[in-house]
Each structure stands twice: as C-alpha cells, then as structure tokens.
Amino acid sequence: MSSNNISFEQLGLSTDLLRAISDQGYTTPTPIQQQAIPVILQGCDVMGGAQTGTGKTAGFTLPMLQKLEGYANSSTSPAKHPIRALILVPTRELAVQVYESVKTYGKYVTLKSTVIYGGVSIDAQIAAIRSGVEILVATPGRLLDHLQQRNLMLSKVEMLILDEADRMLDMGFLPDIKQIIQMLPDQRQNLMFSATFSEEIKKLAGKILKNPTLIEVARKNSVSDLISHVVYYLEPIGKQEFLIDMIKKNNLQQVLIFTRTKHGADRLAQKLNSREILSSAIHGDRNQLQRTQALDNFKCGLIRVLVATDVAARGLDIEELTHVINLELPNNPEDYIHRIGRTGRAGAKGLAISFVSREEISLLDGIEKLLGIKIKVEESNFGLKNQQPEYLDKKKPIDEQKDKRSVSSAQSKNIDPAVKKAPRTFSLRKESLSKRPRRTDKIEDPLFSQPYISKYSDLLSAEVGAGKFANKNIHKQYSSKTLPALFIPPVVSKQK
Numbered sequence: 408m409s410s411n412n413i414s415f416e417q418l419g420l421s422t423d424l425l426r427a428i429s430d431q432g433y434t435t436p437t438p439i440q441q442q443a444i445p446v447i448l449q450g451c452d453v454m455g456g457a458q459t460g461t462g463k464t465a466g467f468t469l470p471m472l473q474k475l476e477g478y479a480n481s482s483t484s485p486a487k488h489p490i491r492a493l494i495l496v497p498t499r500e501l502a503v504q505v506y507e508s509v510k511t512y513g514k515y516v517t518l519k520s521t522v523i524y525g526g527v528s529i530d531a532q533i534a535a536i537r538s539g540v541e542i543l544v545a546t547p548g549r550l551l552d553h554l555q556q557r558n559l560m561l562s563k564v565e566m567l568i569l570d571e572a573d574r575m576l577d578m579g580f581l582p583d584i585k586q587i588i589q590m591l592p593d594q595r596q597n598l599m600f601s602a603t604f605s606e607e608i609k610k611l612a613g614k615i616l617k618n619p620t621l622i623e624v625a626r627k628n629s630v631s632d633l634i635s636h637v638v639y640y641l642e643p644i645g646k647q648e649f650l651i652d653m654i655k656k657n658n659l660q661q662v663l664i665f666t667r668t669k670h671g672a673d674r675l676a677q678k679l680n681s682r683e684i685l686s687s688a689i690h691g692d693r694n695q696l697q698r699t700q701a702l703d704n705f706k707c708g709l710i711r712v713l714v715a716t717d718v719a720a721r722g723l724d725i726e727e728l729t730h731v732i733n734l735e736l737p738n739n740p741e742d743y744i745h746r747i748g749r750t751g752r753a754g755a756k757g758l759a760i761s762f763v764s765r766e767e768i769s770l771l772d773g774i775e776k777l778l779g780i781k782i783k784v785e786e787s788n789f790g791l792k793n794q795q796p797e798y799l800d801k802k803k804p805i806d807e808q809k810d811k812r813s814v815s816s817a818q819s820k821n822i823d824p825a826v827k828k829a830p831r832t833f834s835l836r837k838e839s840l841s842k843r844p845r846r847t848d849k850i851e852d853p854l855f856s857q858p859y860i861s862k863y864s865d866l867l868s869a870e871v872g873a874g875k876f877a878n879k880n881i882h883k884q885y886s887s888k889t890l891p892a893l894f895i896p897p898v899v900s901k902q903k
C-alpha cells in the first residue's frame with residue numbers, strides 16, 4: 408500500500424481521537440502525520456524537520472493524547488492529575504494555538520490540560536495548574552517562574568515535546584530549557600520539531616533525544632513548493648505607497664505584512680488605517696489582550712492587514728492566508744522561512760512578496776542562498792516608469808553601483824510632478840509592463856485575479872450594517888473549518 412492512501416484509521420488512532428479528527432473535517436493525514444504518528448505511538452524519540460503549515464501540531468498532539476488516554480479520569484483530586492506531557496513552545500501565540508489543538512483533538516478524552524505563558528498575571532495560571540493537569544503547554548520563561556514558586560512538579564512527565572525548537576534557541580531560551588530538563592525524569596519520550604537544522608539544533612537534539620527517528624517532510628531549510636516568491640526593488644521611501652496600491656488594486660482582503668521594528672509596525676498600521684485599509688500591529692510591546700484581539704480580528708476578517716514583527720508572528724496559524732508581504736527583509740535569512748511559512752499552509756497556495764531596497768540586497772542574497780533558489784523579480788513602474796533602478800544590478804558590487812545610485816535617485820527626483828501625482832500603477836507580470844494594464848490583464852496571476860474572500864465576509868458586512876463591528880467572537884460562532892486544498896504528495900518515510 409502506498410503511503411498516499413494511508414487513512415487516520417490505519418495509523419492506529421483510537422475511536423475518540425478519530426471522532427475529533429472527523430469533527431475537524433480532516434480526511435487524510437498530512438505527510439508529517441503519516442510518518443510521525445506511528446513512530447510516536449511506538450514510543451520512539453523523534454526529530455521532526457517540519458515547517459509550520461504541515462500539520463505537525465496534530466502530528467504530535469494526536470499520538471500524545473493516545474499515549475496518555477490510559478490516565479484519563481474524572482477525579483477532582485489534583486493528585487490524580489500529575490503533569491504527564493510537557494510541550495515547550497517559543498511564544499505566547501504558539502502556546503495558545505497548541506493548547507487549542509490539544510483541546511480540539513482531545514475533546515472526547517477526559518485528560519486535563521492548560522497553558523502558561525508570560526506577559527499576563529501569573530496568579531491566574533496558578534489555580535489551573537494546582538487543580539491538576541495531565542498536559543501542560545508552556546513558554547520556557549514562565550514555566551521556570553512557576554517552578555521557582557513551586558506551583559507545579561515535573562517528576563511524572565513521560566513526554567517532552569519541543570515545538571519550534573529553532574526559534575526557542577533564537578530567542579535565547581537554551582539556558583531555560585536546560586534548567587527545565589534537569590527537573591524531568593530521565594525515563595521519558597522526547598519529540599523535537601524544528602523548521603530548520605542549524606548546528607545548534609543538532610547539538611540540542613544530541614543532548615535531549617535518544618536514538619531519534621528522523622522525520623523530515625521538507626528539504627533542509629526549504630520552503631513549501633506551494634509558495635511563489637516575488638521581489639520588487641523599491642526605494643524605501645516608496646514602499647508604503649506601493650503597498651497601499653497593491654492592496655487596493657488587487658482587493659487583497661487578508662494580508663500579513665512584516666516589518667523589522669515594532670515602531671515600524673505601528674507606523675505602518677496607522678498609515679494603512681488612515682488610507683482606509685483596516686489594520687492592526689502585533690509585536691512584543693503590545694500586551695497579550697491587544698495581540699489576541701488583533702489576531703482574532705484578522706482571522707475573522709474584521710481587519711484586512713496584520714502588521715507583525717518576527718517574534719510576534721512566530722507560529723501564527725491563520726487559515727487560508729494567501730499573501731505575506733515583507734516590507735523589509737529580515738536580518739536573519741532563516742526568519743524569511745518562518746515569515747512566509749504563514750502562507751502556503753496545509754496544501755493551499757501562497758504568495759510571498761518582498762520589497763527590497765538597495766540596503767537589503769545582501770539580505771536577499773543570503774535568503775536566496777539559504778533557499779537555493781533565485782527569487783523572481785517583478786518590475787514596478789512606481790514612480791520609476793517601469794525601470795528597475797540601475798543601482799539594483801545585483802551582479803555588480805555595491806561600491807561600483809554607488810555612482811549609479813545617485814543617478815538613479817536623481818532620476819527619480821526629476822520625475823515629472825504630473826507623473827508623481829498621477830494614480831500610481833504597477834504590474835504584477837513583466838509581460839504586461841509595456842502597456843497600461845487593462846482589467847482583463849489581471850487574469851494572468853491567479854492568486855491576484857481571484858481576490859481572497861474571507862469566509863466571514865458576508866457575516867462581517869451584516870454585522871457592520873447592524874453596528875456590531877467590534878464583535879471579536881464572530882469567528883467563534885462560525886468555527887466550521889473550510890478544508891484546505893489537497894496536500895502535497897507524502898514523501899517516503901525515513902524511519903529507521
């Protein structure tokens with residue numbers, strides 16, 4: 408039997424879990440699920456190389472629930488509910504999402520779970536922990552706080568799961584993780600998931616995992632084939648106007664935009680709002696309530712744009728997100744993979760658009776090197792009359808290009824004011840650059856020609872009409888999931 412035909416039933420999952428899976432509308436396990444579930448059920452340690460959007464959360468949550476099912480009990484005594492599984496994640500957002508998955512997939516299993524993360528009152532979390540939970544989802548820093556206050560014990564932990572381990576290391580959690588591990592029993596099953604395989608990750612895996620089975624659903628440091636990448640060369644000063652045109656002309660309804668700084672995220676969100684594109688910013692300086700609200704509003708279509716910084720966006724699971732735009736490239740090329748991993752999820756197509764200025768060319772080179780691809784350059788006639796600025800000839804060293812840059816900026820300064828004031832147009836395809844795009848030309852790019860319509864759009868207009876614009880629970884009333892498109896064919900298992 409080819410692995411393509413494997414069903415959830417054949418993976419050996421219990422009836423309670425199969426019911427929960429079916430409630431979600433999932434029909435076929437994703438490649439990571441097909442490979443990871445049987446191995447985890449056997450009790451092996453796993454090193455999972457899986458980017459976000461592959462279904463990895465269900466890939467470890469489902470077998471974890473099954474392995475703990477024997478402990479399910481309805482006793483009210485905390486002693487009857489010691490922590491059996493610990494899931495460590497880098498950010499609050501991911502913590503909440505993983506916790507929601509635990510509840511979703513475990514809805515017919517009487518195991519108790521909770522989530523703890525920083526940035527909110529610690530007291531509110533103590534009651535939940537003290538009442539006893541079998542499954543704890545936590546960010547490392549807050550877990551240590553609780554451990555220091557002796558709010559919980561980890562001596563009965565049987566499963567340790569590190570999700571997005573690479574990001575935890577990037578965020579400096581290694582010392583915290585080491586401390587936490589010392590408090591766990593030696594005898595336990597360890598699962599580690601990471602989108603990338605740096606030397607540090609391999610070192611950490613070497614310390615934590617015992618004879619791990621390597622499961623990789625994507626090439627090292629690769630991104631989903633379902634994501635198309637596009638670059639526009641733009642002067643920094645022109646980026647925001649170009650962006651606004653792009654959103655308006657293509658009627659983009661759900662766009663995640665990355666900026667490098669928190670301040671930049673705030674400024675962009677303000678600017679977009681002032682131009683009638685409803686937006687919110689999500690970054691580390693916003694409190695948990697603001698972040699959750701922004702994410703909820705974005706998911707349910709109340710706002711069109713979410714402007715995020717790298718750390719805040721980590722692990723965001725937004726269904727059917729088709730466009731990710733990098734207003735600025737990240738300093739670390741691996742962050743590019745994380746950023747665009749928000750789109751092209753669970754089999755759906757995605758488009759990753761990057762605006763690149765002269766200063767960012769070396770960053771683009773780094774990204775292309777990491778991905779092993781050349782990213783397609785689209786031209787924009789944004790104030791530059793369809794001409795890619797000469798200084799952006801990537802083949803030439805930056806020094807040689809300096810003179811050209813001044814020519815180029817002089818050219819742009821000399822643009823006829825009438826041209827500058829005219830409504831700016833841009834094309835998404837080179838072929839149409841020579842002529843003014845007509846309506847029908849838009850059909851050339853399916854991702855843009857089929858503007859994404861949020862499944863909440865009708866609801867939203869009804870609510871707005873009825874003056875209930877700020878109802879943040881809208882999406883909860885409509886929680887039935889639209890199934891993602893077909894998954895990529897499963898890769899051959901590398902189990903040993």
Ligand code: AMP
Pocket residue numbers: 432433434435436437440458459460461462463464465724726752753891
């Ligand atoms: P993850 O990579 O765990 O963040 O999951 C990405 C998305 O895929 C989530 O929205 C899941 O609900 C969805 N998903 C996970 N497994 C399946 C499946 N077998 N079939 C359809 N969707 C799935």
